[in-house]
Amino acid sequence: MSVGSVRFVTFGCKANQYDTQVLREALGRRGWREEEREADLVVVNTCTVTTDAGRKARKLIRRVVREHPDTKVCVTGCLAESEPEVLRELPGVEWVLGNGDARRPLNFLRQLGCDVDPEELGIPAGITAFAGHTRAFLKIQDGCDRSCAFCIIPRVRGANRSRPADELAAEVLRLVEAGHVEIVLCGIHIGHWGREWGGEPADLLAVLAAVEPRDERGAPLPFRLRLSSIEATEISPRLVELMARRPERIAPHLHMPLQSGDDEILAAMNRWYRMDEYHAACERIRAALDRPAFTADVLVGFPGEGERQFARTLQAVRQIGFSRVHVFPFSPRPRTAAWEMGPAVPPEEVRERRSRLGEVAAEVAQTWRRDLGGATDLVVVEGEGGLSGRYQRVRLDRRDFPATPAGLVAVRLEAHERDAGIELIGRADGSLGGAA
Numbered sequence: 337m338s339v340g341s342v343r344f345v346t347f348g349c350k351a352n353q354y355d356t357q358v359l360r361e362a363l364g365r366r367g368w369r370e371e372e373r374e375a376d377l378v379v380v381n382t383c384t385v386t387t388d389a390g391r392k393a394r395k396l397i398r399r400v401v402r403e404h405p406d407t408k409v410c411v412t413g414c415l416a417e418s419e420p421e422v423l424r425e426l427p428g429v430e431w432v433l434g435n436g437d438a439r440r441p442l443n444f445l446r447q448l449g450c451d452v453d454p455e456e457l458g459i460p461a462g463i464t465a466f467a468g469h470t471r472a473f474l475k476i477q478d479g480c481d482r483s484c485a486f487c488i489i490p491r492v493r494g495a496n497r498s499r500p501a502d503e504l505a506a507e508v509l510r511l512v513e514a515g516h517v518e519i520v521l522c523g524i525h526i527g528h529w530g531r532e533w534g535g536e537p538a539d540l541l542a543v544l545a546a547v548e549p550r551d552e553r554g555a556p557l558p559f560r561l562r563l564s565s566i567e568a569t570e571i572s573p574r575l576v577e578l579m580a581r582r583p584e585r586i587a588p589h590l591h592m593p594l595q596s597g598d599d600e601i602l603a604a605m606n607r608w609y610r611m612d613e614y615h616a617a618c619e620r621i622r623a624a625l626d627r628p629a630f631t632a633d634v635l636v637g638f639p640g641e642g643e644r645q646f647a648r649t650l651q652a653v654r655q656i657g658f659s660r661v662h663v664f665p666f667s668p669r670p671r672t673a674a675w676e677m678g679p680a681v682p683p684e685e686v687r688e689r690r691s692r693l694g695e696v697a698a699e700v701a702q703t704w705r706r707d708l709g710g711a712t713d714l715v716v717v718e719g720e721g722g723l724s725g726r727y728q729r730v731r732l733d734r735r736d737f738p739a740t741p742a743g744l745v746a747v748r749l750e751a752h753e754r755d756a757g758i759e760l761i762g763r764a765d766g767s768l769g770g771a772a
């Protein structure tokens with residue numbers, strides 16, 4: 337295909353957004369320009385985690401083809417890996433490229449029929465920027481060696497494959513020098529980073545935290561690292577110790593998938609930990625860090641989940657004091673162990689549990705926010721306020737910040753009771769470094 341205009345549409349997780357950026361840069365280097373409306377080529381990077389994700393992608397593809405019949409559509413990502421034949425049947429779809437092809441940009445270009453210059457082989461791996469974002473995602477590994485009963489991901493993403501620390505350090509340097517003040521380490525199962533050679537995420541974090549980007553005048557450029565989703569049992573004492581030692585460099589926020597608060601359901605899900613281990617990890621982290629933010633994913637309505645098991649999930653959410661819980665209804669996926677499991681929970685019960693859990697989670701989050709008064713944090717400035725290391729929206733106090741600062745700002749938090757809930761205000765405070 338000759339050079340023209342391209343539009344990217346991405347569904348799903350941070351790893352997918354990173355993969356899209358890799359393709360964007362591969363096409364951009366060859367002169368393709370991005371066009372939001374009538375592009376010659378539309379690349380749809382799909383997700384297959386839930387039935388809904390697949391449905392949305394198919395709907396979008398049909399709409400693109402209906403509205404712009406001359407556009408060529410290339411579908412890639414996890415749905416292209418799990419349902420290639422369904423996608424090939426969709427009118428207007430020219431290419432269906434699974435993760436194997438899309439992961440290697442040169443392969444991707446060849447599949448589209450573009451000439452590939454061997455010089456491109458020398459281009460450093462990874463990305464150079466995350467256009468339009470203050471925070472950039474950095475994919476540190478791909479794939480997963482676990483086999484949770486509800487999850488299709490290991491089938492479509494393969495086994496764990498970690499990227500080398502020096503390559504990632506070079507990428508952090510590039511991204512910060514390109515203006516990104518927060519780098520979010522993402523992947524499919526980041527707790528298994530380095531496992532192939534006996535390493536662990538703490539090794540990588542130590543290397544990345546030591547990166548020292550500088551501006552053109554040689555002044556240090558502040559930045560912060562954030563771990564995306566990491567399993568509670570894979571957070572080592574070394575990792576916690578590093579987070580405690582470098583609060584200005586590593587956000588005190590851990591997203592630890594919980595899935596259920598009940599041991600029987602965890603076993604049925606083929607999750608490898610039990611609740612006492614999850615609680616122990618939270619306690620260990622809480623003892624080392626100042627008011628860390630814990631967020632989690634919880635699946636409701638997994639086969640066999642009755643009121644008794646669900647009550648344990650509610651109890652765990654209250655006890656752990658999450659700052660946010662993402663509640664997902666169980667969505668059976670073909671080719672997973674849970675596909676034929678029973679007994680199924682009736683949909684109206686799933687809906688009801690989802691809303692009950694949502695209410696409890698919101699209440700718990702308010703209590704947690706109320707207790708943040710006096711904590712120090714760094715805010716990535718976006719408009720009037722920004723995003724704190726604990727993943728909270730913070731408004732900057734105009735008395736201390738009469739002009740909107742840029743980049744990372746060090747604050748001390750005040751928690752104010754408002755009608756709509758707790759509002760966090762950032763007052764200037766130099767204890768964590770940053771711009772203040």
Ligand code: SF4
Nearest residue numbers: 480482483484487489
């Ligand atoms: S740990 Fe479980 S839920 Fe997470 S990607 Fe692997 S199989 Fe899926």
